[in-house]
Amino acid sequence: MTGHTVEDIPDTGAVFTFGRSSFALNVPSKFWLKNDRPGQISCGAEHTAVVTENGRLVVFGSNTHGQLGLGFKPATSKPASVKAFRSEKVKLVACGRDHTIICTYGGGVYGAGSNRDGQLGLGHCSSTSSFHPLRPFCGRTPIKMLSAGCSTSAALTEDGRLFMWGDNSAGQIGLGGEGFAAEPRQVDVGEAVTWVSCGYRHSALVTATGHLYTFGESANGRLGLREEQLSLHRVPQQVQGIVGRVSRVCCGGAHTVALTGSDLYTFGRGQYGQLGHGTFLFEVDSPKALEHFGDGSVRHVACGENHTAVITHGGLLYTFGDGRHGKLGFGEENFINQFSPTLCTRFLQYDVQAVSCGGHHMLVVAAPRRPHSGDVVPEKDGGEQDDESEEEEKSEEEEESTEDEEEAAESDDKESSDEEEEEEEEGGTGDEDEDQDAEEESEEDEAEEDSEEDEGEDDEDEGEEQEAEEDKEEEENEEEEAEEDDEEGEDEDEEEGNEEEEAEEDDEDKGEENDEEEEEGEEEENEEEEAEEDEEEEEAESSEDEEDEEEEVSDEEEESKENTEEEEEEEEEKVRPDRAAQQSRQKAALDAAPTPAPRTKPRPAGRSRAGGPQQFWNDVLPQYLDLQ
Secondary structure, eight states: OOSOOGGGSOTTOEEEEEESOSSGGGSSEEEOOTTOOEEEEEEOSSEEEEEETTSOEEEEEOOTTSTTSSSSOOOEEEEEEOGGGSSSOEEEEEEOSSEEEEEETTSOEEEEEOOTTSTTOSSSOOOEEEEEEOOOOSTTOOEEEEEEOSSEEEEEETTSOEEEEEEOTTSTTSOTTOOEEEEEEEEOOSSOEEEEEEOSSEEEEEETTSOEEEEEOOGGGTTOOOGGGGGGTTSOEEOOOOOSOEEEEEEOSSEEEEEESSOEEEEEEOTTSTTOSOTTOSEEEEEEEOSSSOSSOEEEEEEOSSEEEEEETTSOEEEEEOOGGGTTSSOTTOOOOEEEEEEOGGGTTEEEEEEEEOSSEEEEEEEEOOGGGOOOOOOOOHHHHHHHHHHHHHHHHHHHHHHHHHHHHHHHHHHHHHHHHHHHHHHSGGGHHHHHHHHHHHHHHHHHHHHHHHHHHHHHHHHHHHHHHHHHHHHHHHHHHHHHHHHHHHHHHHHHHHHHHHHHHHHHHHHHHHHHHHHHHHHHHHHHHHHHHHHHHHHHHHHHHHHHHHHHHHHHHHHHHHHHHHHHHHHHHHHHHHHHHHHHHHHHHHHHSOOOOOOOSOOOTTOOOSOOHHHHHHHHHHHHHHHO
């Protein structure tokens, strides 16, 4: 989750995405809503829906079956608001594998997406790419919860009535032997229902008395039923072996998680670690409590196809199960399966508020922790907590014993100090003379010490005078050395000046050389220009010569053409008398020839009687001679 720090996240919180979510190129990312905050989130197989506190419906992900309700549009990688509900606020949403159902504050239920098994509840099995309303099925009773599975849907009312519809091929909507239901049908277990969850091919519900019921596909122990109950798996059956009242349940692809006031139970298939019981339990056919959460610290649970997420009361997030695509939230390159609940350390600075798991992705709603919220203490499993409690008791006992010892020592000190004060008071009057003698002796000792101090001060003064003389000599030596250094510095300055003069002379020489080079360059340029002018003149002359030659050639061609035309005319004049004489001879021969006998057969229709052989030869012969 790069690009933003905790300080950048607004207090209203953000939506964090992990795995193959079709958002932000499928890398861990986040987004938040302007002037709004996320309320409820739901993940399908490859799509996601978010309901905000202001009643907006935001969707993104795959839209192959129209499950986003945006019409026939391709998958969208950015959150898009569904405009169809601008005039009506959305209250609840649930995403199935390829369909979506929503409920508005007005009590209407709508569905969009795949409807092959009637999971949209529209009374038919035709899919739709936009949200269509269901017929009213619960009167005016408000709906408190929605759930959607692979091809199933469920709605729970405020008064505890449960309605389900869609595929019932394995009994996953609890209607016995019926194959499917294209409209909502009530499922009755004899008491009010408080929670419902739809898995891929099985479902579960919780009653007001805290009982857990499961129904549907029974493979891998996902129903948690006893062997004698499995024959009735197409109708709700009560799960045994759970201590305490169940408050909520969640169904995954082939596993189930149930939450009580103190424990978290998992059962079903666990080959990817989604049950959280370690690497040696790949399948559990009856409810088994997780040791990690044995203190009632769990607040919410969510199941994906093969992974599980848990939120504690302290706002911490734990995930376990299939780690492909990074959907467990441990990093872009951490795709390892987790077989026990593992803390998502990236959320230690956040308060996790909601989580939803899909086919290959996970969404988390979290807000920055408040400064006064205190230190975050990760939950420990049951064994560690027992050890810690024993250590705390031992430490408390040790502290109590040390406090008792300190109090006893303080009381002893007080008694000894009281006794000393009493002894001083009793012996104080008889020792006054001894105190005076001691004072006189101390005064004499002080006088001797003062005299010794005066002598030492005289010696110190003499030593100081000697040190002052030595300091003066040193100062004189330093001055001499400084004068020598100044002389040397002057010599160095002179040398530097000479060097500078030489450098200036060198610069002048270089400048002269540069001037000469520039002059030479100008001369070369002039020469090049002259050469170019000469070349241009030569080219112009050559072009003039070529034009003259072309003109001469054209004159010669014209003369030759004229000569050939004159020759042709002369030949024609010579041929004309011969042609005329020949034509006259042929005409005479034709006149002398005998006339043919008249025709006895009728002439064809449309043929003209005018003309004859003589006319034919008179017309055709000249043309033939001209061609020759």
